[in-house]
Amino acid sequence: MNIKDKIVVVTGGAHGIGRALCREFHKLGAAGIVVADLDLAGAEKVAAEVSGLAIECNVAKEDQIQNLVAKTHEKYGRVDIFCSNAGVGISDAPSWTASGGSNKGWQLCWEVNVMSQVYAARAVLPEMQARGSGHIFNTASAAGLLAQMGDAAYTATKHASYAFSKNLALTHGAEGIGVSVLCPQYVATTMTGIPDDSEQERGAFMLEPEDVAAICCEAIENNQFMITPHQQVKKFVAYMHADHDKWLKSMQELRAKQIGDAEELEMSMFIKAV
Numbered sequence: 001m002n003i004k005d006k007i008v009v010v011t012g013g014a015h016g017i018g019r020a021l022c023r024e025f026h027k028l029g030a031a032g033i034v035v036a037d038l039d040l041a042g043a044e045k046v047a048a049e050v051s052g053l054a055i056e057c058n059v060a061k062e063d064q065i066q067n068l069v070a071k072t073h074e075k076y077g078r079v080d081i082f083c084s085n086a087g088v089g090i091s092d093a094p095s096w097t098a099s100g101g102s103n104k105g106w107q108l109c110w111e112v113n114v115m116s117q118v119y120a121a122r123a124v125l126p127e128m129q130a131r132g133s134g135h136i137f138n139t140a141s142a143a144g145l146l147a148q149m150g151d152a153a154y155t156a157t158k159h160a161s162y163a164f165s166k167n168l169a170l171t172h173g174a175e176g177i178g179v180s181v182l183c184p185q186y187v188a189t190t191m192t193g194i195p196d197d198s199e200q201e202r203g204a205f206m207l208e209p210e211d212v213a214a215i216c217c218e219a220i221e222n223n224q225f226m227i228t229p230h231q232q233v234k235k236f237v238a239y240m241h242a243d244h245d246k247w248l249k250s251m252q253e254l255r256a257k258q259i260g261d262a263e264e265l266e267m268s269m270f271i272k273a274v
């Protein structure tokens, strides 16, 4: 879908990848950009920059997603591209067992990382189906294809986000509705300990949110489903599918090396395993 003159909604738009997406949509000539976030002040700052509309929204609540879509219709008349980008991770701390996160944390991941995307699709699909056009963009993670060591809830819910995106695409692709799923590894955002606009040193393999956003917009314009900004991800996925036991063994070895250092364990990733 060509982004020029389109109406776009971005959740988690106040910071990080979402903020960069809003800026990129603006650069490419989107006609209206709705910046939705829990952080209204942050959303307002971004909306002012992109001449858009800021809306406070907790994506875990279906009525707030419905309100977000209704307000977008009120101001712009339609939604062409809906980006379900807001996401959270909880980590397996303090026990560092795979079932270690609290039920509350698991529930939060489920609601923010998965159900928000279901609510959004439910809210925008009827109108997109009637028009025979639209694009749904979901931010999952490379953890949704492989695994995020030290965060089982994140891994499981990002897998669910990826799986849901596949079902969206196979069910609605022939109706003229595009679907993309973003599966990055590390990106320099608050989620990985790099606050917005910080000069802090980047970790290995870390991409800038602006570069990721540019790749995402190109993918949306090309109606591309899978977006893996880190080139190595496809290689790792192929490696894992070729032999899950071999992949798991290398992951277990990596984990064993890092077990004494909880902080490093939290930040570590499969990328070093192969």
Ligand SMILES: NC(=O)c1ccc[n+]([C@@H]2O[C@H](COP(=O)([O-])OP(=O)(O)OC[C@H]3O[C@@H](n4cnc5c(N)ncnc54)[C@H](O)[C@@H]3O)[C@@H](O)[C@H]2O)c1
Pocket: 011, 012, 013, 014, 015, 016, 017, 018, 036, 037, 038, 039, 057, 058, 059, 060, 085, 086, 087, 088, 112, 139, 140, 141, 142, 183, 184, 185, 186, 187, 188, 189, 190, 191, 192
């Ligand atoms: N940074 C990475 O390395 C990385 C890697 C893979 C996937 N992701 C995914 O990218 C997406 C964006 O994260 P980011 O890295 O830009 O982090 P970030 O912390 O910079 O931004 C997340 C944004 O989501 C908002 N948010 C959180 N919960 C919300 C809720 N319930 N309702 C509305 N807004 C909410 C936050 O206020 C914030 O503006 C997430 O889905 C994340 O899981 C990030």
